[in-house]
Amino acid sequence: MISVAIMGHGVVGSGVAEILATHKQKLFAAIGEEINVKYILDLREFPDSPFADRFTKDFSLISEDIEVRVVVETMGGLHPAYEYVKECLSKGKSVVTSNKELVAAYGAELLAIASEQNANFLFEASVGGGIPIIRPINQCLVANNVSEIAGILNGTTNFILTKMIHEGMGFDEALKLAQELGYAERNPEADVEGHDACRKICILASLTFGKHIYPDAVHTEGITKITAADVEYAAVWGGVIKLIGSVKKLDKDTIDIIVAPMFVPGNSQLANIDDVFNGVMVRGDCTGDVVFYGKGAGKLPTASAVVADIVDSIKHIKSRKYLSWADSDNSSVLPFEKSVRAMYVRGVTDDREAAYDRAAAVFGDIHRLSKDNAPEGEIAFITEPLPYEEFESKLNELSEIKAESVIRIGDL
């Protein structure tokens, strides 16, 4: 019998306890031992829980108990999750977490402590909820040099964009619906401004390229400025708008990483990932493109990924999994102004033909987009790929166009 502790009895933590109970037999078959939930740490009381007798408010009970070999962190937030996880790892316990904020902020340090202590620090559930991503990248694609990862990493924004694309809703209306359905928080900032997706692409980038990439080094744009008109122009162009977290390896020392809404071509595997689903495309030199798709959040999907990590930790209780990356100063991140992409521009002008001609004179080849029922004076076009700073300065030259929307074109 292996004893584990669960810190945090919220949505994911209670799901973990539930799966450990409901899937007991299957888990026993997988590891040959019973998993005993010895403690659940939470400041609240849960007198009606089948685990009511395991609850404690005292973290030291867990950290001091040598019987507890695996600790699950599903508290969320940075503090005290960070301090607790660090303490557990320092005592040689393996830690499993679903907390992307924690991994994105302290992954390198916590992995280093785990390595020193010959313990495991696993976080499959931190990216893509129940979709297997971290382990496949780390193990199955080990014989590949991964050049690029791009994904739809946030279900809330994908739900909102799906409603805008397929039902013609505006952003505010779609957000309100997402809130009513419980897909978006009352304060939706972390989702709609792209911070959640940013943490996830940072974790995938760190894992893939071996250096910790901190979220504050990553240019992050949300979807709050996307309008129904932009969605329509994307359709005219032959694609859809998705919030994409993307990282590309440019050379040995440089990665191009960004979170931003992008035009995604209709034939991309990411274009058809709708509603709250997530999808991650991994481009390997041997495999080509591999895509993982599924529910990126939710109680049981996420909890099932946590439990898979518990199982893996128990199986490797004496032999560490080789999962680690070095700390870094973010110097390998290409400044986003240097990042090269084709750009979509929508704006208003007094004289459309003259404005298109001027745009072509300034940008070179442009691809004009036109849609039915466009307001008078509206123009939209797509440029050739160019560095963002060059794009900005050229757009500023175009004084006859008042740009209302600017969106990157994804090469996905």
Place this chain on the structure above:
Amino acid sequence: MISVAIMGHGVVGSGVAEILATHKQKLFAAIGEEINVKYILDLREFPDSPFADRFTKDFSLISEDIEVRVVVETMGGLHPAYEYVKECLSKGKSVVTSNKELVAAYGAELLAIASEQNANFLFEASVGGGIPIIRPINQCLVANNVSEIAGILNGTTNFILTKMIHEGMGFDEALKLAQELGYAERNPEADVEGHDACRKICILASLTFGKHIYPDAVHTEGITKITAADVEYAAVWGGVIKLIGSVKKLDKDTIDIIVAPMFVPGNSQLANIDDVFNGVMVRGDCTGDVVFYGKGAGKLPTASAVVADIVDSIKHIKSRKYLSWADSDNSSVLPFEKSVRAMYVRGVTDDREAAYDRAAAVFGDIHRLSKDNAPEGEIAFITEPLPYEEFESKLNELSEIKAESVIRIGDL
């Protein structure tokens, strides 16, 4: 330094040797040891290979060498692959294979020998080429009860169907193109008759449900009878025709497993998997639907999956991976005549309206399909779900309709 041997220097085997050379540094970082290709077994000569000095025609050199800890089987076919793999496992060597025919025919026996010897028998590359599937199902989804797996498991047939769907080719024309492009063999039977897909769904079924399912117990239909007219009616219905390998758990003791062309709804994640790509959908009770997508074949994709298994075998040289299933007598396979699905029928008749009325009288609710330019007297409809034997007997009652095509409707 860990010594390995590669048996078979064909497409996949030579790819394995190539990746072990080109990705040496990355692999060293992953396992902390160098991988030495000590022998390559092949009856042919490869004087220009960088591994020319490692070639041997003598299997006993490999099986008798205690330095060889991991043996790669990429010979293909059942014999002597089976005898060689058995011998290596019996001597405590781990074996990694890409040979789906071998795993589908002898998996239970070989896994049992591996277990006795505390060695590993791994075969990620046998299903889905470079797409991570076996390991994610076995490890990441361990906290799920999987109820269903359905996939596009054969790239050749998917390429042919894609050409039929998107370019209006007939089967023969599309097959010829696939052969010209090297996607189909001169004798395409194993692909177009569904045998290759059958081996793969048998491996996934065995892995998921814990009992060996042998291919000869699985009803298997190919795509040779699919016509352009069927493709058009599928489009009218709102979907596409795909060759699907499907397995569903009906109860503790019964699975419904089949390989057949099916109508796939356009909003299914499997509908947009085109060309030589493969995709596998796994339905778990916690995760919901998870889909894995990528290149299902090809030298480097498949070889990279083999190399990932080599790495895993080396990491677990003293601790077996828990991957196994029991042998079985196929008694858990539902006879395909009992399998319940909605059915598409295309046929000819003298009097369309009367025939539709008769069909409705016999089948109950039917969904009529009509397309432009249909030949006179052609009718097409979809029934409600019913057992196959009942479908057949009802179709026989309909003497006024000469059925030309019958295709299952996938609930995917």
